[in-house]
Amino acid sequence: MYDVIIIGAGPAGVSAGLYTKRANLKVLILYKDESALEKTELIENYYGFEKGIDGKALYTSGIQQAKNLEIEVKKEEVINVQIAEEKQFVVITERETYKTKTVIFATGNKKNTPKIKGIKNFEGKGVSYCAICDGFFYRNKEVSVLGNGRYAISEANELMNIAKGITILTDGKEAPEIRADNVRIDTRRIREVRGNQKIEEVEFEDNSKIKTDGIFVALGVAGSTEFAKKLGIITQKDRIVVNENMETNIPGIFACGDCVGGLLQVSKSVYEGTKAGLQVIQYIRKASINENKDFDAQI
């Protein structure tokens, strides 16, 4: 059982890791996707680097700093985050399932909204971002999953016992490996999605069409918005809503850095990571005092 699992290894995630580890908490940092920082060529406005610093160098150095402090840092794709029993969370990656008392989202601001014509118009009218939340409305219906990675497979698996048939739409990308009777894979490029009140069909660039009652979007690596929607974290315009202590509406879940919006700056992410880390330390200490109280009461 970890005290905290941090998802994301950019400036916010690593800063949260440094503070929590130095307070002797059991910390795990999981990351997969490229950080926005990694792609920044030269940062010239960050304190202390007289000649500026290369974004990739700063990013790599941050991860190394965490490792030097003996923080467990693993490059594993997080596929799902669930609320287990009270005050515990389960983080499922491509390889393992981890239990933790708290979670910090520091996943950056990458959005996985597809650029397919029509998708946006049918959100909540057949376009869904959460199989486990909305699968119920598609019992015995024909559904599609848009994506081709592990996250898409995981969403298809959620729908397998609910929907009549599932088509994985890769939109021109490579087909994923999945074997199931009611799952088809279509790798053609999509032109647009159509319908009247609700989504009805997908049109491909070769002019052919398929009927569908719903499209579950699961592109690339799941980001903070996807996890937030599944967990019930309040979001606003694809940003996680937090208070000044980086707390979300779910006790034990925190968020910091670009995924909460605001200035997309290293300095801001470092501050928020620090704040989230300190808040987690307080949260864990309070929880352990309460546990001891319960234990004393039992005696």
Added chain:
Amino acid sequence: MNVLILEENNFEEEVLKANGKILVDFYADWCGPCKMMAPIIEEIAEEVKETVKVGKVNVDNNQELAIKYDVMSIPTIMLFENGKVSKTFIGVTDKQEILDVLK
């Protein structure tokens, strides 16, 4: 408890024929995000109890209502005015964002 339980048999009376604004939360017991939305809806109901009626529909028990209003994702929060839907929020929504449309 200021949140009214709405069902197929009282929906017309309590929502469609009622005057003013009525906020309706479509939810299910098995839906995790709905559980996070429930306390927010209760807080809203408490805050606006003088002016706006707030109710909830369990979509498991009232599937016809869910179908009628094209609810395909939960939680869905709909604002009814004079029997018609005037605003829809899909997914867990910030309290203030909802309060803003209830003014």
